[in-house]
Amino acid sequence: MTTMSPDAGLTKQRETLLRLYRETARGRALEDVVNQLAQTRTFRGFFHPGRGQEGLQAAVCTALNVDDYLLYAHRGLTYLTAKGMDPVSILGDFHGRLAGSTRGLGAGTVHCVDPARGIMGQGGTLGSCFPLSAGLALASKTKGEGKVAAAFFGEGASARGTFLESGVTAKAWGLPVVWICENNGWAVSARVQDVQGTADIAPRAAALGFHTQVVDGQDVLAVHEAAIEAIRQARGGVPAFIEAKTERIEGHFTGDMQPYRDRDEVAAAKTRDPLLLAGQRLVELGEDTAVLDDIREQARAEMNAADEAARTSPLPDGTRIHEGVWA
Amino acid sequence: MSDKPITYAWAINHALDEEMQRDPDVFLMGQDVGRMGGVFGLTRGLHDKFGGERVRDVSIVEHLVVGGAVGAALGGLRPVAEVQFADFLLLAGDESFHKMAKWRYMHGGILTLPMVVRAPCGIQGGVGAEHSQSPEGHYWHTPGIKIAVPSTPADAKGLLKSAIRDDNPVIYFENRRLYRVKGEVSADPELLVPFGQGKVRRVGRDVTIVAWSAMVDAALEAAEILEREEISVEIVDPRTLVPFDMETVSTSVRKTSRLLVLHEASLTMGPGAEIAARAADELFEHLDAPVKRLAGTDNPIPQNMALEQFCYPQTDQIVSTVRDLAKW
Structure with missing residues (x-):
């Protein structure tokens, strides 16, 4: 039995946690809808579930300003909803309908875009976020806009040569980049230790001169605080790096049964579910479980309604393929 | 304004100078474009005139030069990136064939990438298999990129100015054998050579x-x-x-x-x-x-x-x- 603390710090912590809990729950509810679409083969492309990583995505994206740039990664959707994107336009992309942000070019998370909220898209080749984020940060710095360019990527993509090229230049030019490495230890079926000779990515960024933090990616509050500091550093002209040690609870894509992984490891990962952990912490801080149930229920209702709106939007016709090649 | 004969190389320099003067969003980046004025001397004087923030030297980072230009263009600048030799575009294969060519389309056609990559091409001077190619065909086979191939000093200037003002990504192939060729070039800073007109x-x-x-x-x-x-x-x-x-x-x-x-x-x-x-x-x-x-x-x-x-x-x-x- 925990009682509410009168301490203001704890009250603030609880408010922040509640906000992060809500964003994590929204991202998960959205992914639940997408998983359902994949299982019923309504959506036939690849989806890379973010289960286990929603908390850190929510924790970083809620620390960004609405006009800060975001280059999200392929694993999950919480980046987008936490940055303020309308789930109807995300799901419109999954359904390949005109309501989607790409107006029917979808489908999938890969290229959701919302420049009004700084969401500048995602490349189909991993590690391409490094030079692009450096360029966005350069534009912000040159124009004196004060925006940071946040880029998410896995530990796998951190091995790309683009990391080094962009990292050295970001340091040389004092670019406001915030790079967030979601280190879940697995690049599809390759264990990071086996293919990179280390489980730790942050030393690379530190060697480049980045402000570097390593954080438990399942602890939303810790990630949020790290993100606030990283963003502060970046706005001051010091490129910043966060390595969030996280868990990939599901396979690389929906339907990947992960035969290459130890079952006990997956079971252990499930106990480190960020939504579960944030909920436990909130209850410890005196939150009523009914409030948490209600947040999750609202998230489900929101995403189901968004799915209904998206799936009833018109499909593009064949002429759509010719639109938008040229400005 | 009087037309006077200048070299193809200097026509490129004038185009860059005039466009940087006209639009503060235009900036240059590439190896040795700054203090040195370019390995072929094409950006001479621009670093002194516009400063290191608008004429940016880089390390040997082709991914960053082309990919960074894509990002900077998305962020509202008008980058003119230089790869030292056209062959080096292939070092930035993903950034040129994919990001530069496809980013706008992949994202529904709602983003714009006003950027130019200058690519010195052509066989001259015994620089061998990896510094002499003319890879315009590679990029013609890639929907989403405009391609300029100027043959005279006047076109070198007019096409580069059009390229910089274009809201689409452009690769500008400048032939190294032409750098010293002289021709009459208009001094009119508004004289552009339109794309698509032979x-x-x-x-x-x-x-x-x-x-x-x-x-x-x-x-x-x-x-x-x-x-x-x-x-x-x-x-x-x-x-x-x-x-x-x-x-x-x-x-x-x-x-x-x-x-x-x-x-x-x-x-x-x-x-x-x-x-x-x-x-x-x-x-x-x-x-x-x-x-x-x-x-x-x-x-x-x-x-x-x-x-x-x-x-x-x-x-x-x-x-x-x-x-x-x-x-x-």
Whole structure:
């Protein structure tokens, strides 16, 4: 039995946690809808579930300003909803309908875009976020806009040569980049230790001169605080790096049964579910479980309604393929 | 304003200078473009005039040069990135073939990428297989990129200015053999050369040569020789490959009924194949002879300067090919 603390710090912590809990729950509810679409083969492309990583995505994206740039990664959707994107336009992309942000070019998370909220898209080749984020940060710095360019990527993509090229230049030019490495230890079926000779990515960024933090990616509050500091550093002209040690609870894509992984490891990962952990912490801080149930229920209702709106939007016709090649 | 003869290289410098003066969003980045003024001297004076934040030296980072330009363009700047040799574009393969060409389209056509990559191309000076290529065909095969291939100082300036003002990504292939060629260039900072408008470099009756970049001068030289044999050559310089001005080619071929496509890039699967195929398709009933191609040889370019000349069409080869065509 925990009682509410009168301490203001704890009250603030609880408010922040509640906000992060809500964003994590929204991202998960959205992914639940997408998983359902994949299982019923309504959506036939690849989806890379973010289960286990929603908390850190929510924790970083809620620390960004609405006009800060975001280059999200392929694993999950919480980046987008936490940055303020309308789930109807995300799901419109999954359904390949005109309501989607790409107006029917979808489908999938890969290229959701919302420049009004700084969401500048995602490349189909991993590690391409490094030079692009450096360029966005350069534009912000040159124009004196004060925006940071946040880029998410896995530990796998951190091995790309683009990391080094962009990292050295970001340091040389004092670019406001915030790079967030979601280190879940697995690049599809390759264990990071086996293919990179280390489980730790942050030393690379530190060697480049980045402000570097390593954080438990399942602890939303810790990630949020790290993100606030990283963003502060970046706005001051010091490129910043966060390595969030996280868990990939599901396979690389929906339907990947992960035969290459130890079952006990997956079971252990499930106990480190960020939504579960944030909920436990909130209850410890005196939150009523009914409030948490209600947040999750609202998230489900929101995403189901968004799915209904998206799936009833018109499909593009064949002429759509010719639109938008040229400005 | 008076036109005065300046070099192709200096015309590029003037275009950069004027556009940087006009628009504070325009900036340069590349290896040695700053303090040194470019390995070929093309950006001389610009670092002093505009400062290190608008003329940015980089390390050996082609991914960053092209990918960073994509990001900077998305962020509202107008980058003019330079790869030191056109061959090095391939080091930034993902950034050029994918990010630069496809980012706008992949994201529904709602983002714009106003950027230019300057790519010095062409065979000159014994720099070998990885510093001499003309890879415009690689990029013509990639929807989403505009391509400029200027052959004269005036076009070098006017096309670069158009490229910088274009809201689409452009690769600007500047031929190193042309850098010292002089020609009249307008000093008018608003004189642009539009994309997609070819130019008839020489009017003739018997054979049409489509040529661009450094091959235009070779074609002109051949035409002079052929004129003495009473073979009249018309030379069409498309000036940009994307968009491609087929209309000017078509008008010329309807008149001459014979077509030679001439380029420096190697023959097989080269850009001439596309033009020849279009001519065969669209101009079949106007042709009196098979469409011919004369192009670079299908081998890596050796470093020995004595051998370079055998790797791209020489004037005597153009003369004999046109002579054969004229017999039809």
